[in-house]
Amino acid sequence: MIALRNLQIGYRQRKETISVFSGLSAEFRVGELVGLMGNNGVGKSTLLKTVTGTLPALSGEVLLNGKNITAYAASELAQQLSIVVTERIGGFNLTARDVVASGRIPYINVFGKLSAEDEAIVLQSLEQMGIASLKDKFVDELSDGQRQKVMIAKSLAQQTPVIVLDEPTAFLDYNSRHQLFSILKTLCEEQQKLILVSSHDLDLMKPYISRSLTMEEGNVMRLE
């Protein structure tokens, strides 16, 4: 599903390039919950940005279904891969339902009108995360745990085989963290999705993930 081939990640600033990590090679298939581990600043977020096609690779390539991720059109990629990022969203009258409905954007017309089928998928996604009762609440009224579930429900509504989550447990308390990971595990197993999730909390992730990619200082990568 996703393959990293001798990947070098980092940033290009005008003339100089800043390499964050190099020599990444790995292959992930559907049904896997892959934990991306490593200390803060080692380049987990940079790797996820590269994998999602937001940041170009310095060298090497990221393949999605055998095709280079940068070769996908934005609208095409939107139906293959969805993200959950650390930045909190909300305000502007955004309700939980609105956020989840935005997952249908790759599939709908220019005026943003949802069909009955789209509406059904939105509701299905909310119910799968157990937050159907919150659908008319404004997102900024929700707790961090509820908000994170809304974001995952958005990914479900987007119906992508791959979901990438960057530090999804950052703002959560102990119970919500475990709940979140057990939800991710269930999704992988029941819906045959490939989920990539980053965290610096190794002990928390261990019982749930099926594989792990650990990044250490000095371009050391361990795949288990």
Place this chain on the structure above:
Amino acid sequence: MYLPIIKNWNNNVSRCSPDGSESLSQRILITNHYSLITTHQQLSLSSSRFITTALCLLLLVLALALADLSFGSVSLWSLESGDEMFPTILYDIRLPKTLTCIVAGSGLSMCGLLLQSLFRNPLAGPYVLGVSSGASLFVALATMVLTSINISGVFFAGKAIIALYSIAGAFFVTIIILAISRKAKSNVTILLVGLMLSQVLGAAQGLIEYLSSADKLKTFVLWSMGNVSSTTLSDLAIIGPLCALILLTAFFLVKPMNAILLNEQYAQNLGINVQGLRIKIIVITSLLVGIITAFCGPIAFVGISVPIASRLFFKTSHHLHQMTFCVLLGASVLLGADLICQIISTQFTLPVNTVTTLIGSPVVIYLLFKSKLSIG
């Protein structure tokens, strides 16, 4: 009609849980009949509510327009049918003014809505970000330094030149703001830069005013107070359809605008070309603010406050709804302000800017305090 969906879901379930334990997907199946019913009801309810609200606002605009046409120093109803004054008052004075209010009010409100959603900050607006000041400075340059273009002239040519300068000024500032927004860490930085820029442009304009001659200064100051009564029907024949066309173009941005409300990363992941959207918003706001500012002067307040009020009144985040409401509400606000100007003072015309700000600001402050939610 719903059969394909249910069939889909059945497949989903049979694939998922071979061991017979209750799965997430099975829980869904149990509730799916209810959800289909409620979904459909809500869908029709919300779109019918949207249409009703839009029609009410349209009626409000029409009623205010009619009142704006009728009342003033002379009430049209008090004239006899054959009165010579009637066509002069209606076609040369009242009608152009009413139409200008509608064009300017709806255009500026749309710009405010686009900018607030793009920056995800209710403080954004053409005036706060310095776009209006840019337009204003360029007009000052054109009228007081470069040539002696007469702003209040009846010829469209003079105004067209002003409009070009004004659009250029608006464009110039929006480009700067956008260049900064790519480097800036947060949206607050962008707003602060906008405010600073607005001060710098204001100071530059002050310098030009100080150095210019008395009569040029007077025409410029009158223009800068915001005036909806200097346009003629022949001006409107051009700017009316032009602004309407630009407004309609904005409606084609509904989907990307809905996506950008989450944040830029999510929008990009949903297949939206964020950079392209930014450019489209710059072009639309610069054109609208430029044209409107050229003909009416820099009108404060409407651009920032109407979208805020609209979001407080109408609890929806969908841009098809908010754009419609903003356009209609914006037209009503400026018509209302002009009507108040006419009723209060029959001897002289009050600048419309003064009225919108004096009456509008307390209303927005009241709304902000009454609402429990933050809107941004």
